[in-house]
Amino acid sequence: MDLFEAAGPDPKAPRPLADRLRPQTLADVAGQEHLTGPDGALTRLLRTRSLGSLIFWGPPGTGKTTVARLLAGETDLAFEQISAIFTGVADLKKVFEQARSRRMQGRGTLLFVDEIHRFNRSQQDAFLPVVEDGTVTLVGATTENPSFELNAALLSRARVLTFRSLDDEALEKLLVRAEAEVEHPLPLDEDARAALVRMADGDGRAVLTLAEEVWRAAGEGETFDTAGLSEIVQRRAPIYDKAQEGHYNLISALHKTVRGSDPDAALYYLARMLDAGEDPLFIARRVVRMAVEDIGLADPQALVVANAAKDAYDFLGSPEGELALANAVLYVATAPKSNAAYTAWKKAMALAKERGSVMPPKTILNAPTKLMKSEGYGGGYRYDHDEPDAFSGQDYWPEAIGRQSLYDPVERGFEREIRKRMEWWAKLRKERG
Structure with missing residues (x-):
């Protein structure tokens, strides 16, 4: 064996479990039956032999890279993979030139671009000519909403396919496959096994990585309960990026559960956000918004409570101050709801913009000068x-x-009392002409 061979990878070297269990056919892909099942979107595309460029959108660990590789195999396209994190314009040009050369020899190229949303707008535009003339079949993968992160021109030339987080059943199937591969049952009791599936948070790669950690830690004949599992894996952090879609999804869920008067669901989403590291003062600002938008004068105390919760958090800090936010969320979720003030304000703004600088009646204008008095002010x-x-x-x-x-x-x-007053005033106004 020469030095080059000695330095090379040993085929018998241990590989991560997720790599060893990588699906070999589309039918083996777990949890994406809407794409890879008998009537799935990708299956139908392959039947018609018209793949076209695609954008795979979904959370990590749902099979986007694997499916791209399998598509290349199913269509006999050369598979090229790049990552937007490590690739510049010069690298893209080389890949495009190689694809053109292959095309002249009669073979197409499936170019898989991981984290495609990391490319800036001008870099994304570089794909347009090679996609349009068929030099490459582009398959881009992104964890972010393509509507926000990708150029409209690029999106118009590709079909977006959504990958879903793996449900508990799909994750359990992966664990069964892993046990067959390792030839040893996972040393967890029933509750701990269910807890491990929850910790994976819909990520197939994560559930296999966590399972590997458990197998490594287990002694002969040892079985772990939930507490033991938590000690081993130290709990995986929630998937949540404060600058991206998870952030907006959860604050939207919190706002709508408050509006829908479901205090239990509202408390759950508040806990989700705080557990994931959201800025508590961002949440406090949104609770104030809920108080003025969805409750208004149906309960004027809601705004007072929301502001007080913000002040209490400022004063106490975490974790004690988080209970003040929980109190405020429970208050606004259980308060009577009205968007009458919000709706009235929008109408007033629209009327003001539409009618411009219309003079108020002179009756209610001040008259600090004799001229103004003479004019009827x-x-x-x-x-x-x-x-x-x-x-x-x-x-x-x-x-x-x-x-x-x-x-x-x-x-x-x-607001019921306010309505009564307004109806009384309307009656008096009518009587007094």
Whole structure:
């Protein structure tokens, strides 16, 4: 054996379990039956022999790279893989030249671009000519929403296929395959096995990596319970990027469960966000928004409680201050709901923009000079506190617009009382002309 051979990889060298269990056919891919099953989108494309360029969108560990490799094999295309993290424009040009050379020899190229969203806009534009003329069949993989991260021009030339997080059943199938490969059962009791599946968070590669850690730690005849499992794997961090889609998905879920008056679900999503490391003051700001947008004057205390929770967190810090946020979330989730103020404000803004600088009636304008008094400023104004019921019923709207109805309080919470007052004032206004 020469030095080169000695330095090379030994075929018998141990490989990670996820690599050893990599599917060999599309049918073996776990958890993506909507794509790879008998009637899956990819299966139908392969039947018609018209693959086209594709964008694979989904969480880590769902099989995007594996499926791309299998597609190249199914279509007899040369497989080229690059990562947007390590590839520059010069590298792209080399790959494109090689693909053109192959094409002249009668063979196409499937170019798999991992983390394609990491390319900037001009780099993404570099793919357009080679995609359009068929030099490459592009398969891009991204964990981020393509609508936000990819050029519209590139998206229009590719079909987006969504990869789903693996459910518990698919992850369990992977563990069964792993046990067959290792020829040894996973040394976990039933509860610990279920906990390991949950820790994987829908990631097939993660569940196999976690299983490997368990096998390495187990002594002869040893079986771990849930506490023992937690000691071994030290718990995998949740998949959550504060700058990306997971962040927006969870805050959207929190807001909508509050709006839907489901305190238990709201508390769960709050816990998810705090557990993943979200900035508590970002959550506090959103709870204030919920108080003014979805509760409004149905419970004026909601805004007070939300602001107090923010102040309490500022004062206490973590973890004690997180309970103040939990209290606020429970308060707004269980408060009576009304978006009447929110709707009225939008109407008022639209009216103001539409009608421009319309003069208020002179009756309610101040008259600091004799000229202004002579012009009728302040003339005929009635001081409401001197009127019966402390209500004059005057028309305060600009004559060019006329009286409008913007705020329509609901029959819930404190707004029920506000509605009664407004109906009484409307009655008096009508009586007094």
